[in-house]
Amino acid sequence: MSANEMVKKDGRSILRMVGGYFSNNGIVAAFLVIFLALSFITENFFSWTNFMNIARSSVPAAVIAFGMVFVISTTGIDLSVGYSMLFCSTLLASMIKNGLNIYLAMLLCLCAGMVIGTVNGVLVTKAKITPFIATLATSRILYGVNMVYTHGVPIYGLSYPELQVVDQTRVFSVPVSVIICTIICIICAIVMYKTSFGRHVIAIGSNNSAARLSGINVDLVTTLTYTITGVLSAVAAIIITSKMEAAVPGSYAGHEVDVIAATVLGGTSMTGGKAKMGGAYLGAILMIIVINGLAMLRINTLWQSAVVGLVILAAIGIDTIATYRKKG
Numbered sequence: 625m626s627a628n629e630m631v632k633k634d635g636r637s638i639l640r641m642v643g644g645y646f647s648n649n650g651i652v653a654a655f656l657v658i659f660l661a662l663s664f665i666t667e668n669f670f671s672w673t674n675f676m677n678i679a680r681s682s683v684p685a686a687v688i689a690f691g692m693v694f695v696i697s698t699t700g701i702d703l704s705v706g707y708s709m710l711f712c713s714t715l716l717a718s719m720i721k722n723g724l725n726i727y728l729a730m731l732l733c734l735c736a737g738m739v740i741g742t743v744n745g746v747l748v749t750k751a752k753i754t755p756f757i758a759t760l761a762t763s764r765i766l767y768g769v770n771m772v773y774t775h776g777v778p779i780y781g782l783s784y785p786e787l788q789v790v791d792q793t794r795v796f797s798v799p800v801s802v803i804i805c806t807i808i809c810i811i812c813a814i815v816m817y818k819t820s821f822g823r824h825v826i827a828i829g830s831n832n833s834a835a836r837l838s839g840i841n842v843d844l845v846t847t848l849t850y851t852i853t854g855v856l857s858a859v860a861a862i863i864i865t866s867k868m869e870a871a872v873p874g875s876y877a878g879h880e881v882d883v884i885a886a887t888v889l890g891g892t893s894m895t896g897g898k899a900k901m902g903g904a905y906l907g908a909i910l911m912i913i914v915i916n917g918l919a920m921l922r923i924n925t926l927w928q929s930a931v932v933g934l935v936i937l938a939a940i941g942i943d944t945i946a947t948y949r950k951k952g
Contacts, residue, residue, distance in 0.1 A: 651890050651891055651900075651903045652906065654910060654938060655906050655910050658914060658917070658935070662916075662917040666917060666920040667920075668920060669916070669917060669920055676794075677916075678912045678913055679799070679805075679909065680791070680799045680802055682805075682908040682911070682912045683799075683801045683802060683860075683908075684876065685882045685883050685886050685908040685911070686908035687804075687805050687808055687859050688705045688709065688857050689883050689890070689904040689907065689908055690812040690904055691705075691849075691852045691853030691856035691857070692705065692853055692884060692904070693812070693901055694812075694816070694849035694852050694853065694899070696829075696887055696888070696894060696899075697825050697828075697829045697892060697893075697896055698825055698828045698849055698896055699895060700748065700850070701755045701756055701884070702744060702759045702850060702853050702880070703756065703759040703880050704740065704760075704762040704763035704880070705857045705879070705883055706763070706877075706878065706879030706881075706883070707763040707767045707880075708737060708740045708762075708763075708766055708857040709858070709861045709864065709879060710766075710767075710770055710875070711736070711740070711769065711770045712736050712737050712858040712861035713861040713862075713864055713865045713871040714770050714779065714871045715732070715733055715736055716729055716730065716733040716861060717779040717870065718779060718871070720782060720787070721779060721782070726784055726787055727786065733858050733861060733862060734858045734859065735858075737855045737857050738854055738858070739854070740766070740854045741851040741852065741854015741855060742850065742851045744759050744762055744850040744853075745847030745848065745849070745851055748850065749847050770873050771873055774871075774873045776874065777873075778871060778872040779871040780870045781870070782865060782870055787862075787866050790804070790862055791863050791866035791867040801866070801867070804859075804863070809901060809905050812901050813901040813902065816899050816901055821848070822899075826897055829895075829898070829899075830896060831897075883908075885911065885932075885936055886908035888907075888936070889903075889907035889911070889936050890902070890903025890904040890905070890906055890907035891903040891907075892904065911932050911935070911936075914928070914932050914935055915928050915932065918931060
């Protein structure tokens with residue numbers, strides 16, 4: 625074989641490898657296309673300040689999405705995460721305003737999220753209520769309790785340095801909340817891909833009955849996935865409370881939709897057995913990039929949701945095609 629033929633062969637192999645990677649990672653392809661397009665057609669998109677603002681805005685959805693990856697990987701769903709986040713935010717603000725030590729208040733906030741998540745898991749595994757109904761009911765309960773307690777009035781005046789550091793401080797121009805989010809993503813990825821718990825989660829989502837017969841404690845593992853999501857909802861609550869220096873009961877309406885969209889957009893399968901932790905992070909960022917780009921292009925804000933929906937459909941379509949190709 626001549627040198628020219630070898631170069632052509634190697635070139636085709638590289639192209640097939642790159643093409644295969646992008647076809648199997650629809651979110652990466654969509655992310656790069658939209659990122660490059662906005663960099664060329666807008667003036668201020670390609671700047672460090674804008675990148676950090678996008679990353680910071682994506683943190684609440686991304687943090688909860690890491691937990692949602694575990695839940696959806698077992699073929700479950702958690703519709704309570706948005707209201708759990710707001711409930712924990714109100715709880716945190718209320719404790720701080722009543723004079724409780726801020727660090728203790730944060731710890732109790734995380735405990736509250738853990739309890740909410742565990743209750744969801746028990747309702748699904750022990751009460752045998754479908755995840756959709758169980759978490760929908762929990763979300764309405766949390767919303768009702770939150771609104772009754774606050775009367776729909778925000779709790780302001782949380783400008784405490786100990787709380788502000790979570791989202792308003794920067795380390796080498798990177799917001800602390802982005803650093804926290806990245807660390808959580810790495811930890812969750814290690815748990816999912818490098819531990820027996822993660823393998824059990826994937827096994828349950830792939831075949832629940834087979835997982836049970838193989839000796840996996842399906843109920844315990846499933847409950848723990850909801851517990852993780854509850855704790856991460858509380859982490860997101862601390863972050864948004866730091867960001868707004870307040871607890872606003874009506875803020876982040878429909879946040880659970882953004883979380884689920886980021887998770888599925890990132891490549892985690894709704895049918896279970898397929899988890900992409902990094903993809904969930906990219907999914908959350910991608911939705912903010914689209915909204916940010918539309919704002920810079922001065923497109924009517926009423927179109928933002930529609931465009932984000934089209935982006936989700938396109939990315940999921942790419943991922944679905946890749947899945948069918950894998951199956952032959």
